Amino acid sequence: MSSSVVPPGVAFVANGLKATLLPSITTYGILYVLSSTSNAQLPRTFLATAAICSIPLVSYIKRSWKLHQQQREREALGAVSIPRWKGKWPGNFDLLLKINEDFRTDYIGRPVRLYFDELGNTWAMDILGDGPVFTIEPEHIKQVLATQFDNFEKGREFRFAAGDVLGSGVFNSDGEMWKFHRSMTRPFFSRDRISHFNLFERHGDELIKLMVQRFRSGLPVDAQDAYSRFTLDSATEFLFGSCVHSLQSGLSYPINASPYTDRASDPAEDFARAFAEAQESIAQRTRYGPLWPLWEMFGNKSTASMEIVNKYLDPILTSALENRKQFLANVNTSGSEKSAEIDEDETLLDHLVKFTDDKVVLKDEILNIMIAGRDTTASTLTFATYLLAMYPEPAARLRSEILSKVGSTRCPTYDDIREMKYLRAFVNETLRLFPAVPFDTRRSKKGTTLAPAQPGGKPFYVPPENEVTYSVLLMHRRTDLWGPDAMEFDPDRFLDERLHKYLTPNPFIFVPFNAGPRICLGQQFAYNEASFMLVRLLQTFDRFELDVSAQPPESVPPASWKNVPGRQSIERCWPKSHLTMYAQVSSLL
Template structure:
């Protein structure tokens, strides 16, 4: 049913590159042949070969010089300036690339390209091999890219290309008309809260909590990051497809130092294989994104995501076929309306989408896009919320008191309860501020354009077409000039006291964990509901939570020098890392005390 390209993605890339790079040499060979045939002139073969070879770098240099010239002229013509540039010491600034990669793998999450902000300002340029990108942590610049100048920026070909084998043409991975089509089709589903979602959160939360209790009773630590990722996967597959992959049914892993580990191995079922393959496919695309265009060279012989996507499709295909058939049958009996129907309470996202299209590729891509967009982000935020409550027991206690006062030890929360728990919302927002699930993101200019100058009153900054603008929400959320002198500290009260109006209300673009503008996260409300629901159930069930640092793998502990750093970095007990989304290196190993066992 679903057709995938058999050609490894590196091949068309290589053909395109070879065509461009060899074009001048080919032209010179053709010209020398022409001289010979038309004018009977035969230049020496060695000279032709030398000139042909030299023409390759010569054209490259010419292209760079012309581009620089165009950029300077175009900027000057409209009174714009170019941003400060990070100048390296080696050819093509390869030393900068080394520095960035080293910091990326060994340093704190903000290290690397971002540590130049102090010196160069909040918007600057880096050219690696004469390919220029801009980097920013400025709220006005980010606002322009995401909202006010939205039409000038897109995700771009490179993003689409690297994500293509997994995300296809879904909402997360599309630009222009294709994006509008997907967004308009999917948005109505998220426009209302559904009680059925709370029911499914409750089932999966109960299962996870009881599994965690079993482990804690035996004195074992639990990797909360792994556990909650199963909860969000099970919840998401159920509301998307109406079929849960039941990843919570499998054993939770044991810690590296646990006498029982490694975990028991048994043959995984189709749903478990889906969960595993889906994670692997995501890792492939995350890695592609990390290494840049080089990923094409690593996939000259095979598409590394394809084998995993085959497993994903095996699970998905019958579900899509069934939904399409059900919709056809209902249509032929006249029992369902057209696309302008009102979504009903119990329908899944797939039920909703089949009313718009019966194209299996569109349904496949769209549901998987929502799964990717919604699953890790929510799991990450819950992981860091629990981490922060381990670091700040007073916050845990106060939140638990709020929950117990409102709901007691076992009452299932409703939408109204979730909305009324102000401290809970403050804890979630403060988690999203310090550890936004998508810490870095990028857009590409689709034409020559300009951006606001981060220096107030300064001329606008010129952005040539095809320039990538990377923006770091993570750093923006930690800027003292935006959030006050205590910006680096975890303090949920900043969402409840006078600091709320002073900082956030005065300048809402300083807090954009869900993005902003026309591409703002579609699942924001769903995510707040899911995260709030889970935290309420967790704190109803456990009266104490703590990190089990002995269970943390030895290579996943912060280096001692971090301890002297200001703010959260100095307090880290785990290593925050990011691929597409933030995560905790080696997992978040915790122990909790059951509420019933309170003295």
């Protein structure tokens, strides 16, 4: 996971110049040789002009040939082009700038949702000759994730953008490397491993104690900060047996606390903050597409963050590799075969070092799984608690189910959580409106088709090496898929007749953890951890209220949102996303 000394923008421009100047240099050379060997000596100004003119000419020829090949393939497949969102500037560069600015200042998903309303559930736009596809159509998402899985991969563009953060881990690899990572990691997320709740109990009780102390002092709790600490402690202990103990540093204080406590730097907080900043750099890069290096002309924006992350992880990885040496020595001494079976007290890192001693591979995989098992849970708990405060009746009903099932003090078991139907419905409804991964992308390997927009119509054509971005956030909120109340929070939709009317016949309308062979490895871990924490929370507290007055002003939704239909008009926090969803600055309870 090394970062290049040369800034990405400089390398991008240098490579671009090589590709751009090659036609002109070749043209100049050919004309110069012909001129030198003929009686008619061509003026050097003519040679230079011809060389310069060859650049757009060659570009036009290449683009025309590419479009011609795509047209032939599209006709052979009996398909039609996907509707296009057209900008006003050459190359539609204005669209790229608009989307990125709107993602920064507007409600999550709204910058592109408006074009789904205009162009349909699947559309594309050309950015300097590239034509990424955007979709919220469940059948198309099903094809990308499942039925055409072998033809859609993360792709080289995403691997390049995320490489200095995620390396070659399971989130950022394809083909045999992805299979290798998946096969290494999958056994560790079996039921036997994720149903042991002692880990959640220790860190959950520590968090509850801190929350009680904070409320008794008359101050609110930053829910997102609290859950980020809980999930970070749980994940680091679960993954590599070395808890960062971020809860021991105490909860953060609101800005209106008197006196406001300016906390000293803490290694656990530094690690968590740096990891979040590194993920944000990936999100920004993906929004800018293949041109992202131009925004990092003077330096790699993830370097400083990853130095902090690596500084924390390196001693842990070194220790694990030393344990590997001992493990192999014991195997050689006993003469037994190296076993991939997981011992009772074994961590994921202990398990991984049985397969490889490559420190980079180990680091990449640990960070990838931390996103799967930690960030998704922190996001879900943050928005679940936000919804507890926004909707007191469902909150009271959930608490009633918890108290009737496990009482006010007993820790829930795996079977307890399975039997609490309303709890699962509450979590699912949270994930429907605020999915942990609201946007994701794949890239086609070869030309293919997506299902027709209308029954009996022609399928849509997707060229080879074409990006397809899908949004489960926007799909989860479609009224034609979920009913006229799709924007409302109502856990009963996962229990009553609406379940059988909408979800049962079309399961791909709800994919908060993706689907197909790449379905999130940490899905059940996240469900169990979030459910456990909600049980302990509602065993302790009987009501929740948002304290918007304690939020920084820039985190409060702007007044202009009040006039926009849908959830945007009622939100009291500002949902954002990098690789996972979060509140811009936490809502406080």
